[in-house]
Amino acid sequence: METIIIALFILGYAAIALEHNLKLDKLIPALAMMAILWALVSFGIDTFPNWFDSSAHNLIEGFAGFSLEERHHLLEETLLHHLGKTAEILFFLLGAMTIVEIIDYFDGFSTIKNFVKTKSKKRLLWIFAFLAFILSSIIDNLTATIVLITILQKIIQDKNTRLWFASLIIIAANAGGAWSPIGDVTTTMLWIAKKVSAAKLMEYLIIPSLICMVVPVFIASFLKPFQGDVDNGFIDNLEGSKNKYGARMLYLGLAAIIFVPIFKSITHLPPYVGMMLSLSIVGIFAEIYSRFQFSISSVIVTDDANPIGYHSPVHRSLSRIEMPSVLFFFGILMAVAALESLGILFIGAESLKAVVPNIDIVVMALGVGSAVIDNVPLVAASMGMFNEPMDNYLWHFVAYSAGTGGSMLIIGSAAGVVAMGMEKINFMWYFKNIAWLAAIGFVAGAIAFMLIRNINL
Numbered sequence: 308m309e310t311i312i313i314a315l316f317i318l319g320y321a322a323i324a325l326e327h328n329l330k331l332d333k334l335i336p337a338l339a340m341m342a343i344l345w346a347l348v349s350f351g352i353d354t355f356p357n358w359f360d361s362s363a364h365n366l367i368e369g370f371a372g373f374s375l376e377e378r379h380h381l382l383e384e385t386l387l388h389h390l391g392k393t394a395e396i397l398f399f400l401l402g403a404m405t406i407v408e409i410i411d412y413f414d415g416f417s418t419i420k421n422f423v424k425t426k427s428k429k430r431l432l433w434i435f436a437f438l439a440f441i442l443s444s445i446i447d448n449l450t451a452t453i454v455l456i457t458i459l460q461k462i463i464q465d466k467n468t469r470l471w472f473a474s475l476i477i478i479a480a481n482a483g484g485a486w487s488p489i490g491d492v493t494t495t496m497l498w499i500a501k502k503v504s505a506a507k508l509m510e511y512l513i514i515p516s517l518i519c520m521v522v523p524v525f526i527a528s529f530l531k532p533f534q535g536d537v538d539n540g541f542i543d544n545l546e547g548s549k550n551k552y553g554a555r556m557l558y559l560g561l562a563a564i565i566f567v568p569i570f571k572s573i574t575h576l577p578p579y580v581g582m583m584l585s586l587s588i589v590g591i592f593a594e595i596y597s598r599f600q601f602s603i604s605s606v607i608v609t610d611d612a613n614p615i616g617y618h619s620p621v622h623r624s625l626s627r628i629e630m631p632s633v634l635f636f637f638g639i640l641m642a643v644a645a646l647e648s649l650g651i652l653f654i655g656a657e658s659l660k661a662v663v664p665n666i667d668i669v670v671m672a673l674g675v676g677s678a679v680i681d682n683v684p685l686v687a688a689s690m691g692m693f694n695e696p697m698d699n700y701l702w703h704f705v706a707y708s709a710g711t712g713g714s715m716l717i718i719g720s721a722a723g724v725v726a727m728g729m730e731k732i733n734f735m736w737y738f739k740n741i742a743w744l745a746a747i748g749f750v751a752g753a754i755a756f757m758l759i760r761n762i763n764l
Contacts, residue, residue, distance in 0.1 A: 308351035309649060312344055316646060323639070324679065327718065334631045337638030344645040345386065352378045357650035361388060365694070366650050382648075389644035395499050395579050396492075396640065397633055402582035403489065404633075406560045407450050408624035409593045414550045415557030416454045423462060426536040429528045432475060435459065436524045439476045440483035440517070443722075445561050448484035448491055448710075452476055452722040456729050463537055471532040473730045474741040475524055478714045478748060480722045482520035485710030486512035488568055488578075492636065492721075493686040493709045499578055500690055502702040505568035511703040514759060519711050519752030523744035552596040556589075563589050593620040632721075640687050647691035655692060670704045671753055674712025678719035682709040700760045707756055714745035 319340030326333040348355075358370045358381060373381070410416060419438065425431060435455055443451035455476050463469045484490030488498035488505045497503045527533060550556075563585035570581030597620045646652050663669050677685050686709045695701045713720030717727050717737040726732060 308347065308354055309651065312347050312645070312649070313651065315343060315347070316340065316642065319642065332631060334635040334638060337635050337642065339638075341638040341642040341645070344642050348645055348649065349379075349382060352382055355649055357654070358385075359648050359650040359653055359691070361385070361392075361647065361691075366653065385648050389641060389648070392500065393637060393640045393644070395577050396496055397637055399495060399499065399579040399582050400492070400633060400636065401628065402579065402586045403447065403564060404628040405586055405621070405624050406563060406589050407446050408627045409589055409620055410556050410560040412593070412620040412624055413553045413556040413596065415553045415555075415560065416457075418554040418557050419454065420458055420461075423458070428468070428533045428535055428537060431462070431537065432472065432524060432528055432533050435472060435476055436479040436520060439479035440520050443480040443483035444487035444490040445564055447489065448480040449721040449725055451483070452480045452726055453729070455480075456726055460729075465537075468532055468537075470730055470732055470736070471527070471530075471740070473726050473732065474717075474737060475527055475744075477717075477720065477722045477726050478523050478741075478745050479520045481711050481714045481720050482516045482748070482752070484722075485519075485707050486516040489564060491706075491710045493682050494706045495578075496640075496683070496686055496690070497702055497706055501697050502690060503706060504698055505572065507698040508703060508706060511700070511759065512707050512756070515707055515752040515756040516711065518755045519707075519748040521748075522751045523748040526747065527744055556593065556596070559592055560589050590621045593624075596620075636683060639683055643687040643691065646688070652688055652691035653694075666701060667704070667757060670701065670708050671712075673705065674708030674749060674753070675715070677709045677712040678715040682713055682720070685709055704753075704756060704760075707752065708749075711749050711752060715742050715749065717741075 319336045322329060322331065322336035322340075323333040326336075353375050356371055358367045358378075359365075360367050367381075370378075419442075422438065423431065423434060425434070439448075439451055439455055442454065446454075456473050459469060459472055459476070463472060481491075485494060486509055488494055488503070488508055494503070494508065498505060498508065564582075566585055567578055567581040570576070570584065571578050574580070643652075673685055673689065686705060689705050689709075693701060713723065717723045717732055717734055723737075727734075727737075
């Protein structure tokens with residue numbers, strides 16, 4: 308039965324990795340895989356020799372002698388445990404996504420255009436790179452990429468030049484998301500699972516992540532696409548927010564998201580609690596500001612499909628969040644939990660350590676792997692494989708590798724996939740022109756991490 312479960316997981320994993328070839332949204336195989344795996348676990352519960360205790364992070368002693376009733380009871384408890392842990396991540400993401408959509412409702416991200424005041428391509432590259440690095444650490448790398456490429460499209464008219472800028476934004480956004488607990492789904496997973504703390508994650512990864520971004524951007528700045536100036540007319544396309552509350556909502560929303568790790572450190576409550584508080588505060592101001600637009604003598608069109616005098620920004624934002632992504636995370640995390648519960652990941656990790664004693668090689672291989680397949684299941688699997696304590700250097704290296712390794716292929720990260728869609732970036736074009744830059748940055752940051760670790764040990 309275990310062999311069948313592993314084979315089905317690999318099959319589902321392949322369907323997720325090949326979603327573009329199969330033209331099948333990855334949430335479908337993720338949800339199907341999750342349901343089928345747990346069904347097989349339930350059917351074969353009396354045949355499994357091992358069961359993994361996630362709270363103690365070890366195999367349960369004497370499981371082979373448990374009665375069928377005891378095994379089913381343990382299955383229900385384990386399923387509920389993993390559902391709770393997964394829900395913590397999902398509600399955190401839902402809150403963050405909604406805040407970002409509220410900012411966008413007020414056209415808050417247009418305020419960022421005020422930072423772009425140069426015609427030099429090289430200077431523009433550095434401006435966009437640092438904006439991506441900083442923004443992705445706050446609003447996550449996916450959203451930062453969408454915002455910056457949208458602005459980029461208004462500034463640079465030449466398609467080929469824009470492809471180069473968009474590609475470097477991907478590298479910078481992924482690097483920026485790696486050092487923040489709210490910058491990438493994988494770092495959020497590690498943070499909520501208490502594998503890393505917000506303070507230590509930033510302390511250990513800020514320099515490696517910065518190097519991962521700076522090195523490829525520095526090299527790229529000498530390449531031909533970044534020489535000279537953009538067209539003189541680009542300034543005409545730079546407009547600030549058309550909504551008078553745009554800048555205010557941008558800063559309020561970013562501050563609310565940054566407040567979440569502070570709230571957790573003060574109250575010791577799970578991060579989603581702080582995120583719900585932040586969402587409620589942003590929601591209050593959003594409702595107040597949107598009502599100021601209401602006029603009893605005229606109708607203000609706030610939505611092309613729904614011309615009304617007043618439209619709740621919170622309701623509209625909730626309707627625009629990426630529910631397919633949320634369901635995908637649910638499916639893949641619960642599917643990995645099925646393998647973890649049977650002790651397959653734990654036993655596999657022990658075997659891997661025996662074959663490859665240098666754990667750094669294993670973690671870097673995870674980073675390379677994240678360029679080929681989704682980093683969410685890779686990190687979820689690593690959480691079930693290793694039992695190192697909180698803030699062990701291993702977990703921070705996992706966060707770095709999984710977060711930045713995906714930049715080596717256009718399909719290796721959420722930021723890359725969304726940029727691919729927005730700019731129609733060709734897979735082979737990215738592989739030939741950008742992959743080597745991302746690989747150099749990844750290796751440079753990894754070396755920096757290991758040097759810092761060895762100094763502090």
